[in-house]
Amino acid sequence: MDINSKIALIEEEIRQTPYHKATEHYIGRLKAKLAKLRALAIQSKKTGGRLGFALPKSGDATVVLIGPPSVGKSTLLNKLTHAQARVAPWPFTTLRVIPGMMDFRGAKIQIFDLPGIIGGATRGIGRGKEVLSVARTADLLLLMVDIKTRNRVNLILREIKGLEIDLPVLVVINKVDLIKDIPKKISPDWLFVSAEKEIGLEELKKMIWQRLSLMRVYLKLKDKKPDFTKPLILRNGQAVTDVAKKIFPQEKKFQRILLWGPSAQFPRQEVSLTRQLKDGDILSFG
Ligand SMILES: Nc1nc2c(ncn2[C@@H]2O[C@H](COP(=O)(O)OP(=O)(O)OP(=O)(O)O)[C@@H](O)[C@H]2O)c(=O)[nH]1
Ligand SMILES: [Mg+2]
Structure with missing residues (x-):
């Protein structure tokens, strides 16, 4: 349910509840809840434009790492990429994206x-709300916690939902090197790793x-072997036309398009x- 519907529901509830001594407290609580939701609604409109904190996107897809402070987000970034983010044993080491x-x-x-977010991110504590809003434009969220903070996952997931951020989320539980037995997988979207000791990163x-x-x-030129060094990166479900658009920005007519590989019924299928x-799959445009 989005914020506006929640607001409407509570307003209706207040209207429907007769006001007397016995309901005073209940209505007071509803009003407080309403105030909070309204603040949230106003804030999220503001955050959209004012902060101008949009991610400078490049590459084939964008992943955002969020989670409480000091769980190892920067350590993981450094291991997965060539970045050299600062790592330190105290919270809020990372202050910008x-x-x-x-x-x-x-x-x-x-x-x-x-930057790390703490509980209550959506109430604007720390820069949590700002941080979560940045995440909005990503293709995937990596929600990272460590074995000490793993009980915060559900709270953070709820806050993400509350902000109507509708993205796939992978939960990464770090510092598994600090415990003896790696727990069995709890859910297909949860993974135990050690960024520092490079466990589970593949x-x-x-x-x-x-x-x-x-x-x-992959692309193949006529009478040549396919070029396996430079794949075109697409999304599942995309079609030949998406490949054509990538390699021929101007519209082009093709005499023959040939296909090899997993989705071909037979090699060199037209x-x-x-x-x-x-x-x-391997394609050849002629
Ligand atoms: N034992 C253990 N320690 C780790 C691991 N990964 C990171 N650390 C340590 O955890 C501390 C915090 O790491 P950071 O990468 O700075 O954590 P962060 O999540 O980026 O922290 P903020 O930027 O403050 O939000 C550092 O002392 C790291 O060395 C791990 O897999 N195992
Ligand atoms: Mg960091």
């Missing part, structure tokens, strides 16, 4: 490391790839522009 670029399966995946990269729904398509592709 730090970008990094991860190379994986030929894709450039941009990762932003954000699995994490694969999960990021999956949640971003990325796929690779296909149309609307044909949907799969990860690993």
Whole structure:
């Protein structure tokens, strides 16, 4: 439910409740709740334009790292990308957005490391609300906690929902090196890692790839072998036409489009522009 609907519901509830001694307290509480929601609604409108804190996006997809302070977000960014974000054993080390670029399966995946958020982020405590708003324009959120702060996951997830940020979320629990037994996977969207000791990072990269729904398509020139070094990066479900647009910015007529690979019924199958592709497909435009 969005903020405005919540406001409408509470206003209705107040109207419907007769006012007398016994309901005084209840109505007072509803009004307080209403005030909070209104503040939130106003704030989120403001945050959209005023802060101008939009992410300078580049690469094939954008991932944002959020979570409480000192859980290891910057450590992870440094391990996954060539960034050199400052790491320190005290909270709020990172005070601004730090970008990094991860190379994986030929894709450039941009990762932003954000300042730590604390509980109550949506009430504007710390810069939490601002931080969560930055996350809005990403393609995927990595919500990072450590083994000490993992009980905060649900609170933060609720706050993200409350801000109507509707993105896939992967929960990454860091510092698993500090406990003896790595717990079994709780949910397909949760992963235990150690950024510092590099445990679980390959699995994490694969999960990021999956949640971003990325796929690779290779190009082949006539009578040549396909170029496996430079895949085109697309989203699952995209079609030949999306490939064509990427490589021929001006509209072009093709005499023949040939397909090899996982989605071809047989090698060198002739296909149309609307044909949907799969990860690993090879195309030749003639
Ligand atoms: N034991 C252990 N310590 C880690 C791990 N990853 C990070 N740390 C330590 O945790 C502390 C905080 O790391 P940062 O990467 O600065 O944490 P952050 O989440 O970026 O913190 P803020 O920028 O303050 O929000 C540092 O002392 C790191 O060395 C890990 O996998 N295991
Ligand atoms: Mg940091």
